[in-house]
Amino acid sequence: MPDTLLDVRNLIAYYMTPTAPVRAVDNVSFNVTEKEILGIAGESGCGKSTLAYSILRLLKPPGYIRGGEVLFKGSDLLKIEEEELRRIRWKHISYIPQSSMNALNPVMRIEEQIGDAIINHEKISKGELRKRIEDLLVSVGLSPSVAHMYPHELSGGMRQRVVIAMAMALDPELIIADEPTTALDVVVQRGILQLLRDIRSKLKASVIMITHDMAAQAQIVDRLAIMYAGKIVEIGDANDLFNDPLHPYSRALISAIPSISEKKKLKGVPGFPPDLRSPPPGCRFYPRCPHRIPGKCNVDEPRLIEVKNDRLVACHLYR
């Protein structure tokens, strides 16, 4: 058994609103093992980005963590001192935020931005630092001369590669990437996915990749978790899950992906995701589910349980 690196237990993160809290992440548990790429998929508003912020304790008000544990190599990130947390972020866990290619400082050269992240955590000579920055740029397929450039001189895809280089700068054990390929052209997108796979082999690090893009997930992740309305509804081996999705929502989501290589009639999922201020009782997919069992699914909330090896599903059809 590979060692567990991150163990998220019963995590609950809400957003305060004047009426009722938005239950964005509601009792979510999963783990990430060493050198694993875990995908988190789901549609907008399902809570996947909130989950990333919560793990890193970056959730800002009106968001708040209501409960649960985030165990990183055994210590609970939600309980440690801010000072220690800052030491862990970047050095042990780094983060590629959503639309991060627009988050680079426009008036700083690339070398200064990457350099800052390193100097904050390590004592290193100037010469070594320059060498390190150049190596990082080369490892994401960029020319070392990019170090002297400003962000506006780079394309979106190149800036995204700079951000990935920054995330790799301190040799972290875990990288969390939130929609790393959205808004990039398809050829660049492919290059970025390739890089995320390289991270595992080069750094021997684990990656959590959050994206709604199921085809991107299919290309690189080892295991996949599918979220719906603040909950994980299914998690398991990616091959297995794509071949034989068990939860009715996973099935619908996978059968709604158009494919360039074959023309098959696509069926959308009728209805819309619930308002997370007042989610329906029982299973949150109940109102849209083609297999719902009235009197059961809208009363009892199904728990995420193992239904076959390494596959967990939260659905009353499987018990």
Place this chain on the structure above:
Amino acid sequence: MENENLIEVNHLTKVFASRGVMSKGQIKAVDDVSFSMPQEKPTILTLAGESGSGKTTIARLILGFIKPTSGKILYQGRDIWKMTKDEWVRYRKEVQAVFQDPYGAFNPLHKVDRVLTIPIRKFKLANSEEEATDLISEALGVVGLKTDEVLGKYPHQLSGGQRQRIMLARAFLLKPKLIVADEPVSMIDASLRASILNVMLDLKSKFSISFLYITHDLSTARYVSDNIIVMYLGSIMEMGPVDKVLVKPLHPYVKLLIDSVPVPDPERRWKNRIELPRIEITSQSLQTRGCKFYPRCSQRMEKCSKERPDLANVEEDRWVACHLYQ
């Protein structure tokens, strides 16, 4: 006249002046583009390409938002910039638009009903309140919405999918011959995307409405369209039936694009690696002569850097701009 095309674009060129601090120059967003859509039979034509390919500029030119630098756009044989006032009003009714952001099209302070009542009033589609109500419920029905689900609500109370369907219902109200749809599903969630694409297919088959579908997403293009044009830096690289172009592409650029589309199946992962450019091809270093794809092409020849390939008819209904096929 019977042989006129619904839309015909002839040698269309649009040049934008770039007023940078460091450099002054011109950007040819659309560079000598010609294509047509037939009148007799409704079709869905995809205009595909990456950012900077000029696809959205072509949409804005066809909708008359901007004027071409040179070249013409003919609607049923009439140059849209030489139309009489009456012809223009008819054009604005028969050619409708749906955009990427289904939120931006709504005024957040008004109920969504307004989006549907304004065109009815403006184009005098109904003689009475009752008739207007009937038209609206018919249009909502066609796009798969129930009146009580959406009427009387504010835009923020609806999902992106619902809002985009209302925009399609609005276009449908005017009984258009053509809908120019610019990335209509790229902001819509996957589970709802399929139903929007199905509405487009229905509007084509049941109501004979043609679509110019503009997208960067080749998978949805395959699903919804009959024909496809793939553009690169303002020029057409390849054009033909979608089932041929996307299954057996000819142009090296189109091959690269298709090869990069992720297949939603973990058992069919990419086997080979691709290299991204180590440093950017900036607009200054753009090929001014020769093929625009020359700097990135894996099959380039000496000729390609000197002579720009014409868009040539290489098979019955296929056109390719590449020296490999000329």
